[in-house]
């Protein structure tokens with residue numbers, strides 16, 4: 001190992017703390033309450049200095065997902081890199097000198113891991129695994145289950161623990177979820193119904209003492225609730241459960257808990273403990289450990305043997321001799337020794353600050369956040385936040401029963417729930433990283449949100465699986481919002497979160513920390529708020545986008561087809577995996593230029609990175625066309641692909657393997673997403689090209705101007721602006737930023753909100769609803785990049801939100817009659833022209 005291993009890295013203090021200049025009153029309140037707990041004593045640099053030197057990757061982002069993964073420090077990874085450059089590490093299974101360097105380093109790492117849990121190699125073994133999940137699986141897989149065994153686990157548990165029950169049930173053991181009641185020596189286990197009937201009902205009971213397993217997390221990764229570790233001793237002493245003749249084995253999932261508080265195994269000698277290192281100091285990932293109490297090391301009965309685990313083995317006979325030590329026997333293959341080499345630097349970092357200090361630091365932030373959030377009220381007095389967890393309890397010291405996690409859901413002033421997806425989307429827009437959903441902890445989720453098993457099953461049937469958009473079902477949240485703190489989190493992170501919640505979710509004027517000019521009125525399509533002006537409205541431009549997500553071309557007049565403008569989004573670029581590519585994944589698509597030469601019936605395509613322009617016949621000949629299936633934003637669609645040269649051109653232009661697919665005329669009849677009265681979506685099938693929702697998209701220049709004015713106002717520096725808002729001049733956006741087919745000019749801003757139908761030069765359209773906007777509108781269509789000082793989505797989010805959507809522009813469809821007419825007639829008789837009067841009707 002490198003010679004400088006004990007050298008302590010100084011945190012340079014050349015970064016001046018500018019926060020002191022305009023101190024937020026809430027920060028002062030916080031410091032007056034938690035001066036003792038916040039930050040690190042013993043001549044450590046201030047938290048601001050620590051942040052600016054050690055965590056350059058944050059760049060002003062607000063990172064609040066330390067329960068997901070905490071951050072690695074600069075010193076830690078640089079020291080690790082330096083060590084790798086200085087030391088020749090060989091495979092620890094070899095016998096050479098460099099191999100010895102590795103195996104010595106691995107042994108020292110085991111010692112250091114155990115020391116972190118206040119035990120020695122005589123008391124515990126440290127088996128390296130691929131993570132906490134792999135450690136838990138190792139226990140489940142190799143536990144000596146019999147039909148008499150019981151697997152008990154607390155409701156609050158990670159899926160990685162719940163999965164153990166499959167092994168238990170398969171061996172005929174029983175599995176119960178349970179609640180822990182009481183505290184200290186008075187704890188009681190209350191069994192809930194058996195989650196599933198014993199599967200392998202064996203004919204005859206097995207003989208002898210059965211081993212049973214109790215599993216619980218030291219800290220619940222959903223709510224931050226900490227479990228009382230006296231449970232370990234109660235189980236091991238046989239005091240709990242009373243009647244049992246079993247030998248109880250205790251497994252602690254410490255993956256979350258040990259990142260912010262010390263788990264002292266000399267006081268609470270659990271038999272098995274699962275951990276993951278990225279949850280403690282951020283790096284490396286893919287490395288965890290199973291800590292096994294020495295006196296319990298004979299329990300696991302492993303079947304498989306892999307490289308490195310055997311002392312001798314005969315290939316053509318049933319003979320194998322396992323290696324002596326339990327680490328050697330349980331670690332199949334070569335241990336990730338370079339990852340293990342990084343552990344020392346990680347431990348140096350957290351040990352220098354001191355785990356008790358880290359616990360107090362993060363505890364102060366969590367306690368303050370929880371109390372601030374629970375105090376937030378709408379103007380009518382209704383509370384904004386519902387918190388989950390033990391937030392009224394002490395956060396530090398021995399009796400602490402809440403970790404540095406604040407999990408909550410938000411409510412509107414009318415007491416209805418705000419979906420966590422909306423919170424997440426808006427948080428992301430504001431540079432705040434938090435986690436939403438159930439956090440792989442279904443038991444805590446259902447218990448704390450009050451969802452019954454029947455409701456969970458019903459939600460599944462209604463389409464709720466993890467990762468989807470159904471965050472509220474039948475008026476109830478199906479998950480929550482979680483913020484969690486790490487040792488480098490700061491009060492500024494908390495203030496940014498509080499400002500964000502005030503600005504976007506509070507119906508309370510006091511909370512309008514931003515500019516007064518920004519109103520937060522939700523969009524109401526039925527109200528008369530939007531004044532109808534006397535001014536005439538005209539069609540200013542027509543744009544066709546033949547290839548979905550690529551550049552379009554603008555014309556003075558154009559034919560209308562039954563499913564939109566002729567040739568609009570009739571083509572799509574498809575990835576090697578069959579997914580339709582969009583600018584969300586591939587922003588450079590906007591640089592692909594398109595044009596339709598009507599006379600030659602050719603689609604012409606250009607790209608700044610290609611010398612040759614591509615010409616493709618609008619109707620591919622039979623020998624070119626191959627039928628293909630594709631995935632269009634989650635829906636299955638069909639089309640025909642062109643010959644290889646076309647795919648090669650797009651692959652080179654976009655720098656990713658892809659091909660071009662054309663819609664077969666009328667090949668995709670979809671039901672538009674229905675049911676939402678807000679968007680006035682009809683139930684019947686509409687003809688759509690590869691466009692997502694509407695046949696046409698209309699944007700009003702007056703509304704774009706309104707947006708630009710608000711952006712200019714809201715980004716003016718004021719005392720409430722978080723310091724990370726850089727003071728760039730605001731760059732106004734052009735209507736084309738929204739990729740409209742029609743731009744209309746004249747009239748007043750958002751007059752179009754009240755339209756139900758419109759007539760453009762005799763062509764009639766129905767309004768399907770507002771267009772829900774995403775990050776794509778932050779991409780400058782002429783460069784494919786997002787610019788500093790231009791975040792139209794964030795401005796829109798401040799005043800154009802409705803039912804979890806951010807609306808801008810109108811989605812239109814041909815009126816029924818016109819659609820029918822277009823189907824039966826040649827397209828040529830319906831032409832739309834620039835300069836024509838636009839007549840919007842509210843009825």
Ligand SMILES: *Cc1c(COP(=O)(O)O)cnc(C)c1O
Pocket residue numbers: 067130131132133134158160217219220221253254255256257275276279288
């Ligand atoms: C993160 C976490 C896990 C899973 O850890 P991996 O290292 O990703 O396998 C398990 N349990 C809890 C409580 C966790 O927080």
